[in-house]
Amino acid sequence: MAKYVYDFTEGNRNLKDLLGGKGANLAEMTNLGLPVPPGFTITTDACRHYLAAGVVPDGLEQEVAEHLDALEKQMGRRLGQADDPLLVSVRSGAKFSMPGMMETVLNIGLNDESVHGLAKQAGGNDRFAWDSYRRLIQMFGKTVLGIDGDLFEHALDALKGKRQDTDLDAGELQGLVETFKGIVHEQTGKDFPTDPREQMRLAVMAVFDSWNAPRAILYRRQERIPAELGTAVNIVAMVFGNVGNDSGTGVAFTRDPGTGRQGIYGDYLQNAQGEDVVAGIRNTIPLEELERIDKRSYDELLGIMETLENHYRDLCDIEFTIERGKLWMLQTRVGKRTAAAAFCIATQLVDQGLITIDEAVTRVTGDQLAQLMFPRFDGGADKKKIAKGMNASPGAAVGKAVFCSERAVELSEQGEDVILVRRETNPDDLAGMIAAKGILTSRGGKTSHAAVVARGMGKTCVCGAEELEVSTSEGRFTAPGGVVVSEGDVISIDGTSGEIYLGEVPVVDSAVVEYFEGAEPEDELVKAVDRIMSHADSVRRLGVRANADTPDDAARARRFGGQGIGLCRTEHMFLGERRQLVEDLVLASTDEARQAALDALEPLQKADFTEIFRAMDGNSVTIRLIDPPLHEFLPDIVDLSVKVATDGATDKDRKLLAAVKRLHEQNPMLGLRGVRLGLVIPGLFAMQVRAIAQAAKEVPGARPEIMIPLVAAVQELESVREEAAKILAETGVEALIGTMIEVPRAALTAAQIAEAAEFFSFGTNDLTQMTWGFSRDDVESAFFSRYLDQGIFGVSPFETLDREGVGRLIRIAVEEGRSTRPDLHLGICGEHGGDPDSVHFCHDVGLDYVSCSPFRIPIARLEAGRAALTDSDSDTR
Ligand code: ADP
Ligand code: MG
Ligand code: MG
Secondary structure: OOOOEEEOOOOOHHHHHHHHHHHHHHHHHHHOOOOOOOEEEEOHHHHHHHHHHOOOOOOHHHHHHHHHHHHHHHHOOOEOOOOOOEOEEEEEEEOOOOEOEOOEEEEEOOOOOHHHHHHHHOOOOHHHHHHHHHHHHHHHHHHHOOOOHHHHHHHHHHHHOOOOHHHOOHHHHHHHHHHHHHHHHHHHOOOOOOOHHHHHHHHHHHHHHHOOOHHHHHHHHHHOOOOOOOEEEEEEEOOOOOOOOOOEEEEEEEEOOOOOOEEEEEEEEEOOOOOHHHHOOOOOEEHHHHHHHOHHHHHHHHHHHHHHHHHHOOOEEEEEEEEOOEEEEEEEEEOOOOHHHHHHHHHHHHHOOOOOHHHHHHOOOHHHHHHHHOOEEOOOOOOEEEEEOEEEEOOEEEEEEEOOHHHHHHHHHOOOOEEEEEOOOOHHHHHHHHHOOEEEEOOOOOOOHHHHHHHHHOOEEEEOOOOOEEEOOOOEEEEHHHEEEEOOOEEEEEOOOOEEEEOOOOEEOOHHHHHHOOOOOOOHHHHHHHHHHHHHHHHOOOEEEEEOOOHHHHHHHHHOOOOOEEEEOOHHHHOHHHHHHHHHHHHOOOHHHHHHHHHHHHHHHHHHHHHHHHHHOOOEEEEEOOOOOHHHHOOOHHHHHHHHHOOOOOHHHHHHHHHHHHHOOOOHHHOOOOHHHHHHOOOHHHHHHHHHHHHHHHOOOOEEEEEEOOOOOHHHHHHHHHHHHHHHHHHOOOOEEEEEEOOHHHHHOHHHHOOOOOEEEEOHHHHHHHHHOOOHHHHHHHOHHHHHHOOOOOOOOOOOOOOOOHHHHHHHHHHHHHHHOOOOEEEEOOHHHHOHHHHHHHHHHOOOEEEEOHHHHHHHHHHHHHHHHHOOOHHHO
């Protein structure tokens, strides 16, 4: 028969799936011989059964009754027994801790009779007994009966007046119990249930039901916790921190969760019960002071904290209660910590001999490292907060407010720092977003255009600050309290917290970034990062390259540990003054004119490549031939039309307008771009290949790789390849020739394509667009938030690689490509290359390297190391 109930002596910390985190750890502490009040856990199995069938599973009530029996025998009291009651708490506890679920009901088993028995147990302490009873009705009323908790709070406040809860005497508390009972009757039409077993049964069901409370569902979606896990329920014999001043309750960490430093970190509250410490009903005292109040319990607690750290080999947080000088442990778990603490703790534990350096690498994450790389506001500085929005892209930015893209560009060209403020952004704001230090919007969520683009650029962004009234036409916004910010006024925005400040707040650069830039590690945190990164590098199998188009980016990429460039785009090499030449190219009506335009571009491109090869100093540079449609380089159709309609238009303007109209595409993303351009415009790719070859000849040790974008069929690649190979042979330069895999057909025919390609690089941005049929620019701002809310995906497939769909195509391409060409070199160059989860996927699927923006390189290095360490068969591959 199924077993649905486990005594604390039967469980252990590995049974979190079945017993929930709280239950598993209570069992673990019990088995360590620590002072845990006896109790038992109803499994998540029972909860799942109840939620599916609408009734508790057969045998559960019987099993609970047996365990309660045993508990009563052990305690020598019966639940709610009138003259000498056993009381219990009923506590929820899922595998992952989950705010939004029912939490806890204390003091179950009290009623109008047993309240006297409880007083007698405590040596005639009526005050304590009535205090416990009013707490029961309050908690039970709120969490089990669903009554608005404020009703109880207000009644309590009215009685207290200016006094503290401990000042209320027994008579007053007894009166409060009557008031609370009245509230229950009024709100539910029924009396407060006095039968102890009924109280317990109702509380257990309420815990089960709370799994599907709207708040819990919302939380699970956000945190990507599977909906089918269910929660366990813990029944624990009560111990009392509210008996008097020799009693109390507290919380503690085994070391500082903010910095990782060892020491005493915790809060204690005398004569209090349960949540009082965190609820802030009275001022807590620092845990150190417990030494003075109750030295024996204090010493015991410190000893237990050391036992727990050594046992869990990590920082733990704990909840404890002291009942008349006797210490009880009520909860522990591996504690949350800041990013900085995570790195420090991991290396401290290595030094203490508790974990290996391998394990230390698995104890920190790329996301934590990313947090440490953003600049932040000086914590001690004076700040005038004027509003708060969503923390869309972390970091700290200060600048003059500007309200349109053009102005942002203008002012930044004059050397000013600006914050671009918009109601919401759209693709036309791109230039302004690039020019700005930070972006602030009053509308849109974390998947709005502003948020997505800012994150992609690593730029600070606060979005959806709805308290702001932005008037772009008047060039100002109004914040609550009538604060008006006009163009040119300085503001500061915190993309990590979402806060917006008036005036300049001093910014502190990240010491971790300075270290990556070459500074010697000095403080503890940077030393910890250094040790962990070195080890991650020594164990990772994946190479890490950079997406870098300029010598600056290439140089930064190398400083940050990039082993070459995985994607060097060439389109920016056609911008600026060179647009003129692209116009000539498009307008050329004869072969000679076209060739003349290409000939003019060639030396300019060559110079670009020479610089990049120099910056990469002998590392591979994968150069992608031109990808976007040529009309992207031509003037705007509206501007041209206006110009042509008025006087003063030149003959060229008229021709350009005709060309723009001719080249117009309904879906440019699916139009004349990538390899298609190379096939349709004679000489274009040849010019680029020649420029690459000439540059490579000039820079000793240069290692170019030529990458053809948007190939869907091997025939496309073959004809480009032939031309390129000929040019390389003529110049005597060696370069790999390969392709991007970014069209589903390419992935599906990878076996053929690999015949003409020496490497594949997965272009996962396009591959995601085309696999889902999403036009990224359109869908992200239009309806992605809806998709996220509805749980269609837990995270945007543009952020984290969609393993099931896009990932399947990649697997196919890897297998088929390698079957044709076993030494096929494989990498990824979409934005996913710097996303932690996607890096793990790339490791699993057997790629050779990931390529990402220079700032993400350390994150990719770390995650590649973690992937190698958590992959048990990595060395058998
Ligand atoms: P949460 O999940 O919110 O931490 P808990 O189940 O841990 O909820 O309980 C809330 C509070 O009640 C905690 O401070 C806990 O220590 C206290 N508590 C729970 N069970 C008991 C008990 N049997 N005796 C005394 N205090 C208890
Ligand atoms: Mg707790
Ligand atoms: Mg692409």
